[in-house]
Amino acid sequence: MPGLVGFISEHTHDNQLLDGMVNSLKHEDWYRIDKHVSPPFSVARVHLGTFNPQPQPIFNEDRTLCLFMEGKIHGYDEEKRRLEGRHHFAFHNDPEFCLHLYEELGVSFLERLNGAFVLLICDLKQRKVILANDRYGLIRAYYAVNKDALLFAPEAKAILQDATFKKELNPEALVSYFAFGEFWADRTLFKGVHILPPASVLTYGNGELSVSQYWRFSYQPDYSLPERAMVEQLAEAFRRAVAVRMRDPLRYGVSLSGGLDCRSVLAAVEPEKRREIATYSYGPSYCDQVAIAKRVADKCGTRHRFMELKPEIIVENAERLVWLTDGRNHIEGSFLNPVHRQARTEVDVVFDGFVLDRTLGGSHLSKDLIHPGSKEELLSSVLRSMRLFSDDGLMRLFRPEYHGLVKEVPSSVLRAEFDKLSYADPSTAFDEFYVTTYVGYASSWHVPLRDVVEVSFPTVDNDLFDAIFKIPPEKRLNHLIHRQVIMSLSPELAGITYNKTALPASAPLVLWRYGKAYRRGRQMLKDLVWRTSRGRVYILNRTDYVDHAGWLRANDSWRRYFRTLLLSSDSRSREYLDQSYVGYLIAEHEAGRINASYRLMRIVTLEIFLRQFLT
Structure with missing residues (x-):
């Protein structure tokens, strides 16, 4: 996958190691490679040739500094004009701007950057490097220190090319992953x-490593701001965020579903420019979301493409997904890479509605979480409720030799995240915790996309986020303000059904509650029919574009795949997990007595990971 890769070492000068690291990332013959080897620096950029295609690194005038960058920066025209009075610009691109801004401001220049990026600055005089990423960690960078060398790459497998690096499973991370369903922090x-982690600056030189954070999520709700002013500010910021990302002469696309995130992005595009965008959707042909996406596309006049998903696409591509993401993503999203391979024929850059349903839609919030009481009460509530496996479930899942970790890790990991909170305003404390942890993990879902296309993120534009941070949590709850923003941007798109409510985004909020209850009732009826018919009657899930729970019950390829991987005598996960409990989860899920699909998909992911990386 594209990104920055290499190592810094005063004693290791191994061109074969750099070549091996690069080759492990070159998943396509058409990838482009830029290299720079000048001990102690051995660095390469693997890229698609779309954003900043000029050769790297970029040097400053006296060649004491050079910079590699992967990603895209937006909206710096005025700042660049100021720099042009004191610096020479040969390429007029993002990395050149970043290098000269660093010369002026030092590492504080990162606070001014608006975009998705990872960059590496080599100080040739002081023989040190600075590795930094954007506010949200949208482009991955793994790192490790082995002996005197700093190794870094967009995929962990590149670091493993160092034959002297010992490959071992991190049991604490494994327990934490099964406790919360995500990887937090580093x-x-x-x-x-x-x-x-997001918004980080890593410095390495003379064998010394330091990592610091230059920015944190910080909600500052403005209760004096009228709703109409909130909506106007958000709508205008959204329009600017999309417009600034459409300046380059590239082919832009939007993935549509029945949701509101990407629809909001399309709504923020100037109406006359919408026809320039290619839209696409995916799912079973009978899925409601496919029909909703087609209505949105027709309303905007976009070139629209439908890609059918069948159950087999998940299991057929599961191993590639785990390999691409180094086990960080579970197999739920294994259709994303083949889908975007098809989209690549029409699209260079995909606009993503990243986390908008959380940040503006408040889908993670409830009244109890907005009024949590003390910090300890909130921590206890989260420890109980935000779980993939409960404490009892973890004890049953893991073999006895890991029970000590099972008892300690969930609470210690959660407390470490809570200790980072200011808790100055209890009403935004859960927001700060959730967005910090979720955003840091959720960006990994773009890895299967960025393997073949570039991704742009207008929903986390700096100015848009600044406007969102002013919205009181009560106004974001249940998409209260989000709905109004869509109506302001595009009343016609707001009038199209939202899949989670079966009602338009513009429908009264009270009706949304009934719509959500209707959706839940349909799913409960579907499960009841499956149980009472003892697996003879399967009602198609027309609501979602993937039906993990249903396919794991009714699809022979799914059932066979999960049972073969997890219950055979050669299953690698048996070393860590109780196979009889895994078998119990499969049987109970297939019978319809529980929904264990998300838990089982993560267990399958672990099994594949162990086979691929730790054999």
Whole structure:
């Protein structure tokens, strides 16, 4: 996958190691490679040739600094004009701007950057490097220190090309993953391999490593701001965020579903420019979301393409997904890479509605979480409720030799995240915790996309986020303000059905509650029919574009795949997990007595990971 890769070492000068690291990332023959080897620096950029295609690194005038960058920066025209009075610009691109801004401001220049990026600055005089990423960690960077060398890459497998690096599973990260369903902070499944957290600056030189954070999520709700002013500010910021990302002469696309996130992005595009965008949707042909996406596309006049998903696409591509993401993503999203391989024929850059349903839609919030009481009360509530496996479930899942970790890790990991909170305003404390942890993990879902296309993120534009941070949590709850923003941007798109309510986004909020209850009732009826018919009657799930729970019950390829991987005598996960409990989860799920699909998909992901990386 595209990104920055290499190592910094005063004693290791191994061109074969750099070549091996690069080759492990070159998943396509058409990838482009830029290299720079000048001990102690051995660095390469693997890229698609779309954003900033000019050769790298970029040097400053006296060649004491050079910079590699992967990603895209937006909206710096005025700042660049100021720099042009004191610096020479040969390429007029993002990395050149970043290098000269660093010369002026030092590492504080990162606070001014608006976009998705990872960059590496080599100080040739001081023989040190600075590795940094954007506010949200949208482009991954793994790193490890082995002996005197700093190794870094967009995929952990590149670091494993160092034959002297010991490959071991990180049991603490494994327990934490099964407790909460996500990887938080810098944790990975590899012991000694870390992922650079969002908004981080890593400095390495003379064998010394430091990692600091230059920005944090900070909600500052403005209760004096009228709703109409909130909506106007958000709508205008959204329009600017999309417009600034459409300046380059590239082919832009939007993935549509029945949801509101990407529809909001399309609504923020100037009406006369919508026809320039290619839209696409995916799912079973009978899925409601496919029909909704087609209505949105027709209303906007976009070139629209439908790609049918069948159950087999998940299991057929599961191993590639785990390999691409180094086990960080579970197999739920294994259709994303083949889908975007098809989209690539029409699209260079995909606009993503990343986390808008959380940040603006407040889908993670409830009244209890907005009024949580003390910090300890909130921590206890989260420890009980935000779980993939409960404490009892974890004890049953893991073999006895890991029970000590099972008892300690969930609470210690959660407390470490809570200790980072200011708790100055209790009403935004859960927001700060959730967005920090979820955003840091959720960006990994773009890895299967960025393997073949570039991704742009207008929903986390700096100015848009600044406007969102002013919205009181009560106004974001249940998409209260989000709905109004869509109506302001595009009343015609707001009038199209939202799949989670079966009603338009513009429908009264009270009706939304009934719509959600109707959706839940349909799913409960579907499960009841499956149970009472003892697996003879399967009602198609027309609501979602993937039906993990249903396919794991009714699809022979799914059932066979999960049972073969997890219950055979050669299953690698048996070393860590109680196979009889895994068998119990499969049987109870197939019978319709529980929905264990998300838990089982993560267990399958672990099994594949162990076979691919730790054999």
